[in-house]
Amino acid sequence: MKGLSAKQQAILDFLRQFIRNKDYPPSIRDIQLGCEISSTSVVDYNLKALERLGYIRRDREVSRAIEMLDGTGRRPHTVPVPIVGTIAAGSPIPVFEPGASYGEMVDATEEMTRGKENVYALRVKGTSMIDALVNDGDIVIMERTNSADDGEMIAAWLKDEEETTLKRLYTDGDRIRLQPANETMKPIYTRPENLEIMGRVLTTISHHH
Amino acid sequence: MKGLSAKQQAILDFLRQFIRNKDYPPSIRDIQLGCEISSTSVVDYNLKALERLGYIRRDREVSRAIEMLDGTGRRPHTVPVPIVGTIAAGSPIPVFEPGASYGEMVDATEEMTRGKENVYALRVKGTSMIDALVNDGDIVIMERTNSADDGEMIAAWLKDEEETTLKRLYTDGDRIRLQPANETMKPIYTRPENLEIMGRVLTTISHHH
DNA sequence: TTCTATTCGGAACGCGTGTTCTGCTAGGAA
DNA sequence: TTCCTAGCAGAACACGCGTTCCGAATAGAA
Structure with a gap:
């Protein structure tokens, strides 16, 4: 200096x-x-x-x-991400239509979206996602996709149970294991046909008011 | 349009x-x-x-x-926040010196810092903060303060236990109650003299890689 | 001292840039 | 037709702005 x-x-x-x-x-x-x-x-x-x-x-x-060049004057690139709806245990995950316009927006840094396309956000409703370390009112930033690799955190719709959940995805033989982020909690096992992947979780944000 | x-x-x-x-x-x-x-x-x-x-x-x-004026061209204001260190159960919380320069930075939107001064960030180490719905590798954005109102989420140092924790602060008569964000977990009770408030939690961020 | 490098003052030059002026064309209403 | 307006083309003007040139200080080294 x-x-x-x-x-x-x-x-x-x-x-x-x-x-x-x-x-x-x-x-x-x-x-x-x-x-x-x-x-x-x-x-x-x-x-x-x-x-x-x-x-x-x-x-x-x-x-x-x-x-x-020291960073203090430069504004990092941010992306406005549409909040397409809320995610709760008993209701399906809202589907993100890339062209549509949504009212509410969150500003996310590119670090949070990792430069991905088809990024949207969901507001968490209730405490049912708490085993994903996400609480009521939190924001989940998602990438829309229909498939995911092992170990990735996804938003899933379980058809038989009519349940929404945020879990890590693993394939155990011919069954699917959905592992909570909180490792003290138990995983769910289910058939692949019962699982609909609604997107990949990129980042979660909690504002403490 | x-x-x-x-x-x-x-x-x-x-x-x-x-x-x-x-x-x-x-x-x-x-x-x-x-x-x-x-x-x-x-x-x-x-x-x-x-x-x-x-x-x-x-x-x-x-x-x-x-x-x-429609927002799509405007960049929301972001603030570079210094990551002053890691927060773990057994080690004290690093003290943020407003003037000092820190290596690592996180970009946060003003929504995340709420326009506050004296904002710094901590990287969570280990899973000991999981009752605050925060996991290993997460980022906690803090405001430096020595006091807090009831119900606020704080970072605290418990002197006797030599423990660091993230909890909501409540005064129960002449004792302090530290309530986890995960309401299924039990609170901690302690004396006010045993508690050192290291900062107020503004936002937590989880990147899922 | 004398030489040299650094920093500064004042002024001018030239290009980038927003603005304006004049005129043209197409289309619709009376 | 005539009149009006929206939209366009080309040129010129005025000023913002980066740059450069010439000198004058000032300070340190030889």
Whole structure:
């Protein structure tokens, strides 16, 4: 962090704050005013120094294209994920139609969706999913799929039982084992024909109010 | 969604995509090229129409200042949260120093931090926090505080037991009740002097790999 | 001292960019 | 037909903005 003059440190702080407030980078003259610098050339001089030291990156083709490299100014990419409905023990899982428009949305980082397509979210209703370590009001971020590999956490509809559940999927011979995330709880065994996979669980989020 | 010409729809789509890719809005001539429009005045004409119809907002003082109002182009604000360490049953909770710099970071939306200051994150180690519906590898987003209201989920250090735990806090007369999030599990009772509050739990995140 | 590198001031240059002006074309209403 | 409006094309204008050039300080080394 050292090796920077007071002016260069002030420019970095101003950049951070400006981008956070306005969602776009400042112009050179914005920096000049904001940091009370006497000339645009001084700003340019110090920006070049900051760029050489690796603190920022600039795109000479486009105005206001200053990018901060230490992460504090950069906004990570987020994806709005539609909440297609609620998931509860006794009711089927709402089906996500990729084209349709849904009212409620959750903002998720790409870390949470892992860059997947066909991502949707469900709101957990009741405490019946507690063996998946998910409680009433939590949000489950899902990827729509009809199949899953062994060990993956899925949302499943058990036809005979008319039950919805969140479990890890394992094939035990010619039977299916659904294993709770809470390993102190017992698994469910069932026939493959009784299982309908509604999606893969990517992330769960609990807000504690 | 209707009432828009094909050109206006194309401009909206292009805006969405451009902002998503480059993190800043396009210039009028970028739109002209991207939508294969013959003149800048046509772009301006349709942008004015879109602005009148309420689809976008523009800042006439600043170049490239086009803001989409339907949310799909706007990036929700996210905050980088430092992961200050791990939380496990037998070891104390790492103390978050607001000024210090930490290596690992998690990106959280403002919905997850609720705009709070002094926010940090802990990585859950082991399965000892499972009664808080949190499992090995999960991330807990915390607000640093020394006190908490009844019913709030806190991270606590029990001095006598030398135990770390995540529980809801309740005062029962002159004793403290620590209630698991999983209501089928039993609470802990202890003296106030035995309890050190290390922070308030804002959100928990589970990534299922 | 003298030389050299760093930092800064002021001004101008040139391109990017939003805006405006003029005119054209197509289509519908009177 | 005539008139009006929506939409478009091309050009020019004015200003924002990054850049550059010329010098003047200032400080440290030789």
